[in-house]
Amino acid sequence: MTKEAVPAAKLRVAAVTPFTTIDFPGKLSAVVFVQGCPWRCPYCHNPWMQPREFAPDLEHGSWQGVEHLLKRRKGLLDGVVFSGGEPTIDPALPAAVERVRELGYLAALHTGGAYPAHFAEVAGRLSWVGLDVKASPDLPDAFDRAAGRTGACAKFLETYRTLREAGIEYECRTTVHPTLHDEAGLMRLADWLEAEGVEHFALQIYRAPKGLLLSKLLARVDADYPGDAVLERFRQAVPHFTLRRES
Numbered sequence: 001m002t003k004e005a006v007p008a009a010k011l012r013v014a015a016v017t018p019f020t021t022i023d024f025p026g027k028l029s030a031v032v033f034v035q036g037c038p039w040r041c042p043y044c045h046n047p048w049m050q051p052r053e054f055a056p057d058l059e060h061g062s063w064q065g066v067e068h069l070l071k072r073r074k075g076l077l078d079g080v081v082f083s084g085g086e087p088t089i090d091p092a093l094p095a096a097v098e099r100v101r102e103l104g105y106l107a108a109l110h111t112g113g114a115y116p117a118h119f120a121e122v123a124g125r126l127s128w129v130g131l132d133v134k135a136s137p138d139l140p141d142a143f144d145r146a147a148g149r150t151g152a153c154a155k156f157l158e159t160y161r162t163l164r165e166a167g168i169e170y171e172c173r174t175t176v177h178p179t180l181h182d183e184a185g186l187m188r189l190a191d192w193l194e195a196e197g198v199e200h201f202a203l204q205i206y207r208a209p210k211g212l213l214l215s216k217l218l219a220r221v222d223a224d225y226p227g228d229a230v231l232e233r234f235r236q237a238v239p240h241f242t243l244r245r246e247s
């Protein structure tokens with residue numbers, strides 16, 4: 001029996017950024033944030049997007065609103081980035097990706113790789129992927145600790161293999177905090193990136209969001225974290241290294 005497709009209209013749109021130049025390299029894009037994530041990274045900046053259900057007291061978007069935006073912005077935007085939360089959690093994602101392409105836009109995805117089978121359903125239709133690497137996949141316990149869920153590393157690796165086989169352009173990115181990522185662990189991450197031949201990598205230094213009460217990582221990150229030797233190692237390991245200070 002074939003699985004019935006879930007229509008794009010069912011996509012749980014938490015929020016929309018109508019215009020950005022930074023979320024899809026080289027493209028002007030809109031970002032659609034999908035509600036729900038199975039992981040519990042202690043540094044999550046969007047914990048209100050973790051439950052699959054919308055919070056009754058918070059506003060959210062709709063697929064109808066996304067289509068309206070895309071029809072109005074025709075010629076002004078190149079693409080749509082599905083982000084989250086974890087967009088591959090949503091069974092309507094394949095139809096939403098298809099619809100975006102029908103409307104003449106490129107489709108991109110931000111994912112941590114939590115649902116490899118769902119990722120495989122959309123991979124062939126994506127033009128670019130931003131892939132979160134929670135810690136070195138050679139240190140699965142540290143990876144799972146950073147994701148807040150046992151088994152996260154195994155899911156990530158399955159998604160990563162599919163991504164590589166599909167030949168999609170991608171960037172790996174890791175958000176780091178000293179309580180989750182010591183310097184030895186970061187060196188192991190650099191080793192993994194180099195061994196895999198990853199070309200684009202961004203190291204994102206955790207910064208506490210405003211309204212810190214939501215954050216479980218109360219410790220401030222020192223300005224000298226991570227040290228120069230670690231940064232130098234990343235520069236050697238990947239051809240295109242970016243250092244981002246999150247805010």
Ligand code: SF4
Pocket residue numbers: 037038039040041043044045046047049050084085086112147
């Ligand atoms: S994967 Fe992303 S959305 Fe999910 S808990 Fe981690 S940081 Fe938050």
